[in-house]
Amino acid sequence: MNLLLSYIYYLFLLLLVISAVFSIASKNLLCSVIFMSLFNLFMVIIFLLLQAPDVAMAEAVVGMGFTTALFIITISKTKEEEK
């Protein structure tokens, strides 16, 4: 891959790591789920840069849509407490 594409790739890898750290370190569980959805968004862009549109489509639909909906439903049915 050429130099510009390589820099864009590094940028999205950095954003991926930052969103993963925020997803673990945030106190609110809903915030964690939203940051995990953001993690999947950057993952989709990285898959598109690596020329894998099939995997990108599956990751977009499952990671950003279905998993987020399942987590939000599960959080809405439990109490908001953390030890």
Add this chain to the structure above:
Amino acid sequence: MKYYCVLLIAVLSLVLFLSLQDIPVAQDLMPASSHYVNSGVRDTGATNLVNAILFDYRGFDTLGEATVIFASAAAFKMLFSHKRIFSFRYGLSPIVKTGMGIYSPFIFIFGIYVIMAGHISPGGGFQGGVIIASLSILLTLVYGLWYKVRRTVFSPAISSNIESIGGFLFLGIGLTGILTGNYFLSNLDAGFFAGTPGHMFSAGSIPILNIASGLKVAAGLSIIFYSIAGGE
């Protein structure tokens, strides 16, 4: 505990950045990959090589994957079956309901397009099935759970029937290969319509397997979501 996790993420991200240099380029392929790339279109008739590998060369693995979704949907149905519906009874405000009514057909058409064009463009049965399942999730969240029970296509009883139909369609296509004297899930040797590569009606049994897998995934994932949302 959280700081150990952050430390682990830091170490793993260092490995991630260092492994950028080792991404292989397209000219030095392994023998199996070069066989798929060179003779994939001639063997299967599908121009999307990922789908050709998923549903022709490695069709048996896709059957196992469909079995996993079937087993998880059955387990969720068994765990949450005796609960009653309390939450999401009436849905959201009329503005959201009207907007959802306008753009829900487009989501459904897009899901069907991704399933039907799986052998010629990126996409396939799994991706399109999850798109239709997320339309089912949106209908549940916006209109409430009672609306979904009243709808014919999206109701839970019909959904489990649709999932069984998808599974039996997949198995039937596989057994057709044995009945015509070939191996299980054989494609063009079993006499399916080959067509011209790149056209809509081509690639033998791959579009039919896409439709079966799409029905199965859409119904299974909407059953899972309905079971979780309907439990107390």
